Amino acid sequence: MTDYDLSDQVVAITGASSGIGEATALACARAGAAVSLAARRAERIEVLAKRINDEGGRAIALPTDVGHRVQAAAFVERTQAELGRLDALVNNAGVMLLGPIDGAPIEEWQEMIHANVFGVLYCTHAAMPIMREQGSGHIVTVSSVAGRIARAGSGVYNLTKFGVGAFSESLRQEGAPLGIRVTLIEPGAVATELAEHNRPEIAEQIHKTFADVTLLEPDDIANAILYALGQPANVSVNEVLVRPSAQAR
Numbered sequence: 001m002t003d004y005d006l007s008d009q010v011v012a013i014t015g016a017s018s019g020i021g022e023a024t025a026l027a028c029a030r031a032g033a034a035v036s037l038a039a040r041r042a043e044r045i046e047v048l049a050k051r052i053n054d055e056g057g058r059a060i061a062l063p064t065d066v067g068h069r070v071q072a073a074a075f076v077e078r079t080q081a082e083l084g085r086l087d088a089l090v091n092n093a094g095v096m097l098l099g100p101i102d103g104a105p106i107e108e109w110q111e112m113i114h115a116n117v118f119g120v121l122y123c124t125h126a127a128m129p130i131m132r133e134q135g136s137g138h139i140v141t142v143s144s145v146a147g148r149i150a151r152a153g154s155g156v157y158n159l160t161k162f163g164v165g166a167f168s169e170s171l172r173q174e175g176a177p178l179g180i181r182v183t184l185i186e187p188g189a190v191a192t193e194l195a196e197h198n199r200p201e202i203a204e205q206i207h208k209t210f211a212d213v214t215l216l217e218p219d220d221i222a223n224a225i226l227y228a229l230g231q232p233a234n235v236s237v238n239e240v241l242v243r244p245s246a247q248a249r
């Protein structure tokens with residue numbers, strides 16, 4: 001058990017096949033929540049769901065591309081249908097493909113906007129009517145320090161993360177009278193697979209930038225998400241920014 005009690009709650013987590021999403025799924029399940037897991041790599045979320053169920057928790061794996069409108073809606077709706085409610089949606093799925101704007105492969109921009117922007121929009125759109133009907137809910141979106149500070153070589157990733165930050169604040173204001181809480185999580189550098197999807201020379205540059213920094217672990221961000229989810233109903237944690245201690249910017 002953890003400090004927070006999520007028993008009887010249902011939490012839907014996107015990007016649960018690795019990194020922050022996987023850690024968040026485990027943390028929520030260990031706090032007593034039933035969890036639904038979305039990602040494109042079906043086998044990874046099936047193995048995680050089995051692990052949670054074997055530990056005595058409750059988890060379902062729902063292979064999903066969150067940037068695909070129909071799949072995103074099906075993920076959210078099947079969560080409610082199979083687990084009975086939808087107390088929280090954690091919009092965590094994302095990709096970070098860095099490099100200069102000049103000459104960038106446009107497909108990398110499309111992939112980031114697909115997952116980081118449309119994924120958040122489609123899942124949120126599907127969750128809202130369910131939460132409005134319940135009179136309660138919580139939508140957590142994982143942004144980044146890159147949603148606060150723009151850098152050369154990160155233009156479109158910055159665009160997606162600044163964008164979801166603005167969307168999340170607008171959503172918070174609309175959600176407040178409906179009993180829907182909204183939280184934006186802004187991690188600094190975390191040791192996950194995120195950088196590995198870059199072109200090799202870019203991945204190498206990212207590793208060099210953080211060579212002297214002890215990175216955060218996925219659990220550090222899962223703890224921040226659990227903190228937001230575990231508050232009493234009258235407390236809305238709007239924003240959590242967590243950097244490794246040695247990350248200056």
Ligand SMILES: NC(=O)c1ccc[n+]([C@@H]2O[C@H](COP(=O)([O-])OP(=O)(O)OC[C@H]3O[C@@H](n4cnc5c(N)ncnc54)[C@H](OP(=O)(O)O)[C@@H]3O)[C@@H](O)[C@H]2O)c1
Binds near residue numbers: 193
């Ligand atoms: N690591 C960091 O330093 C850091 C810092 C700030 C913010 N973040 C944010 O944290 C979130 C999680 O990233 P991570 O660091 O945990 O990286 P990760 O280990 O690469 O995890 C990314 C997750 O997103 C999923 N995903 C990507 N595209 C998807 C799509 N179209 N549909 C469904 N799932 C998709 C991946 O699953 P599949 O490939 O199986 O679909 C994977 O589960 C991202 O939003 C990232 O921007 C990370």
